[in-house]
Amino acid sequence: MKIGGMKAVLALLVMLMAADIAPALAAVPDTFSNPAMESRARNLQRQFRCLVCAGENVDESGSPFSGDVRRLIREQIAAGQSDPQIQDFLVARYGSVILMKPPVEPQTWMLWLTPFLVLALGGGVAWIVVKKASVTEV
């Protein structure tokens, strides 16, 4: 999957290495003893991106950055904040680039719509093609 693009792989790896040696393993996150809170924390951690890594979320990444974000999330949960509040807090702090799921807003409409527009357009063209093909039937 890492394509022929060795250079990109290298760039990625250098970033990983700089961030931390063994990405997934470095930190054992502090855990809540309350299982509901723990699963909330883990779930939230998966929704934010490690900004110094390549494509990892803060749950799987072992970078110091991710450690910080995990700590922030856990502090906020402990302080009784709701999930949307925590998300707003992190977006305010780091920008929407930290969200794994891009926000739905006017400038990302095309991102969300493109696949379905192509599907609709393709479906339309296919409809016309099939119509024409069955009319010319001998």
Place this chain on the structure above:
Amino acid sequence: MTGELGLLALCFALALSLVMAAAGLLGTRAQADAARRVATSSALGFLVFTLLAFGVLTYAFVVSDFSVALVASHSHTLKPLVYKISGVWGNHEGSMLLWVLVLALYAGVVAILGRGGARLTSGALGIQGLLAAAFLLFILFTSNPFLRLDPAPFEGAGLMPLLQDPGLAMHPPMLYAGYVGLSAAFSYAAAALMVGDAAIINNWARAARPFMLMAWIALTSGIALGSWWAYYELGWGGFWGWDPVENASLMPWLIATALLHSALATEKSGAFRTWTLLLAIAGFSLSLIGTFLVRSGVLSSVHAFASDPTRGFFIMVLIALAIGGALALFAWRAPSLQGGAAFEPASRETALLLNNVFLLAACACVFAGTLYPLILDAMNGTKITVGPPYYVLTFAPIFFALLLLVPFGPRLGWKRGDLKAVWRSLYPALGLAGIAAVAVLAIVSPRTIAATGAFAVAGWLIGASILDLRKRKGARASAFAAALAHAGLGVTLLGVAGTTAWRSEAIAVVGPGQTMTVGPYTLRFDGVTREKGPNFIADRAHVAVMDGGRVSAMLQPEHRFYPAEGQDMTDTAIRTTGLRDLYLALGDERDDGRFALRAYVSPLAPLIWLGGLMMSLGGMLSLWGRLRAPSAEPAAVAQAAE
């Protein structure tokens, strides 16, 4: 001296590729046997000299000739031989040379097989010659792998430890075989447009089919291999991250898959002639764009392109010429092609058309997800992340819908099919889908809608494939091939659903003698020993998998340090039952001598790659059937009926 020999060989290869381009293009005229002979022999000469250049570079790596700058910066005397060899393409310059070598191999096969008649073959060689010349100029002017270093250092800088792995040694050649294989389909399509002769245009899809198949097999294997590598090497337990680098290989695969299906319709019934030509152009264009977006570093950072403006500029010009030229040719010729053949709404043709619509939408999704952040950043500096949740919401439903339709395709007749009869014949597959869904709901927890749906669809696909195999005893290889590949899709889907829904994970800091549990397993940590590898030092953990009071297996995940490169690596340990993986990765040592240990249990994970293997085998079976069949057979029975 050897380095200069390689450079000289590259220059000869360039000269021969130019001859091949000129002679090949001249040879598309009706009376030009001499030009065609020149094209064929220069194709073989080009192959010989490219092999020589590649051989020289490989030799320099094998004997650690550090007077060659590339070797000094990417190799090391202590590296095992296999990684000295894979180091040849573990860098920009060498991988470009590998690209040209693969191109030369395809050109050789095109010349030797001579499919589709002398004029078409000649035109295809001409286009391959142009591509080869462009890449060779790029290598010679911006990425010369044979540059000298004086004085030569005593030791090399080594190769990234992550790349020192058998999976990653094979991964780039596989993908290149796929990307460049699409160049052969591209060359045939462009040659057919150039010749413009009706008989040749009708025959090109048949002539180019083996190359489409080779490309598709290589892409499928390459992607599967890369994903497997990411799984066992990166230590995160995942297999696909939707990162731009992965996406760059997925897009050509989606288009190559669409091309295989569309070309089938073109070949068998003359339908979608222009569309198939366009797909052949699009497939290679995406290969070019994908590879170079990755190679230039544009995808990981928008600014990396500027770091070497010459290379970036050269690449852009090359892509623009190849894609623009082909599209211009298409726009010029396509309108004169006669319209499609007639078929009814319920027919194989319609099924293949829908296949294309869904694959195109899936590709658009990956394309948007990969490039949108770049475009947005370039336009107004807004930075967004397009992570897996985007693909779950867009790619997944589109692909799911496609999978639902797959079983109908092979059962509908050409031109006129009986949808009702097909539907009835699929009842047993529907039954299997139901059983799979119920079994998931009844047996496994947690129950998730996605996993239940995925199992139902997998049952549907596999069931239909089994029916296809049974029903068509004595059928041709192609029917078996399709059934095998479609079943492979189902098997991969089972694996993806299983690991996604039911993976369990445990992280613990353990000292010798302590135990931890993950899923159904109890693990006992027996401490760490220091081991010495050929070019690394490892902390090897000894972990016992306990079954009652007994040790049922020992697993040894490692943490390696590569002194030459000054880098650390994790080496995971995986124990598989074939249906379930126990996956261990060793983490840091703590102050008190204890270690972090991360364990995953991934149900059905091996099926992901088993499915990939089945798809590749399906492709190979189809290819084998093709190469045995005569190539000059006129395009289809249906044609005659018109």
